[in-house]
Amino acid sequence: MIIAIDGPAGAGKSTVAKSLARRLNYLYIDTGAMYRAVAWKVLTDEIELEDTTRIGLLAAESHIELQGSVDEMRVFIDDREITNEIRTPQISQAASIVSAIPAVRRSLVAQQQEMGRMGNVVMEGRDIGTVVFPRAEVKIFLDASTEARAHRRFAEEAQKGMAASMQETRAAIESRDDRDSSRADSPLLQAEDAIYIDTSNFTIEEVIANILAIVSQKA
Ligand code: DC
Numbered sequence: 001m002i003i004a005i006d007g008p009a010g011a012g013k014s015t016v017a018k019s020l021a022r023r024l025n026y027l028y029i030d031t032g033a034m035y036r037a038v039a040w041k042v043l044t045d046e047i048e049l050e051d052t053t054r055i056g057l058l059a060a061e062s063h064i065e066l067q068g069s070v071d072e073m074r075v076f077i078d079d080r081e082i083t084n085e086i087r088t089p090q091i092s093q094a095a096s097i098v099s100a101i102p103a104v105r106r107s108l109v110a111q112q113q114e115m116g117r118m119g120n121v122v123m124e125g126r127d128i129g130t131v132v133f134p135r136a137e138v139k140i141f142l143d144a145s146t147e148a149r150a151h152r153r154f155a156e157e158a159q160k161g162m163a164a165s166m167q168e169t170r171a172a173i174e175s176r177d178d179r180d181s182s183r184a185d186s187p188l189l190q191a192e193d194a195i196y197i198d199t200s201n202f203t204i205e206e207v208i209a210n211i212l213a214i215v216s217q218k219a
Contacts, residue, residue, distance in 0.1 A: 004125075004191075005020075005125075008181075013142050017122045027120060029112065031132070033073070034066070034111070036087075036095040049094065056102075064111065129141070138214060
C-alpha cells in the first residue's frame, strides 16, 4: 500500500507520516528533504536562484540519498551528510524556490517513484497524491489554520534555537504557501480523491487514529 500525505508547511505532515510508518512498519520518505538537499547544494555552490537551467542540471546530476530508520533518517547529497543543515529557515525558502523549477521536479519525482515502487511506504510532500503516486491507495491532505501552523513552526524553531519572531515565522510560512500553491508545475493541491483533515483542533494522536482507521478500511 502507498500512503500519500500532502499539505502545506506546519500542518503536521512529518509527525503524522513518521508515526504511521512506525506503527505500520512502512518505509518513510520525506520528499521535502530532497528539495531541501538541492537547495542546500545551490546555496553552497553559490548558484543564483534565478539560474534555473543550472539548477535543473544540478538536480539531475546530484545523488540524493535518504538513509536510516524513521526516527534517524539521514540525508546525503553526493555522499556528504546534510541532515541538520537542511533544517534552517533559509533552506526552507530556497527549497520552495528551486522546487518550482520543472527540471528539478522531473528528476526528483522520478527518484521518488523509484523509491516507492515496492509499496508499503508513507510518502509526504506537496504533490504525492496528485503527481508522484496518483494511484496511491490512501491519500491524506493535512491542513491547519495559518495561525496554528505558524505557532507549531515557531515552537520547533525555538527549540532548535533558531527562531526569529512569531511574525517572521508566520510571514515565511505564508510566502512559502503562496509560492508552493501558485507555481505552474505540480502546485500544492488536494487530490480529488484525497481525504481532507484539518489538524488545527485535533491532537496528533487523534489525527493518527483517524488515518489508521482509514488505512485498515482500505486494507
Ligand atoms: O516539506 P518541506 O517543508 O520540507 O518542503 C520544503 C519545500 O520543498 C516546500 O516549500 C516545497 C517543496 N516541496 C515540493 O515542492 N514538493 C514536495 N513533494 C515536497 C516539498
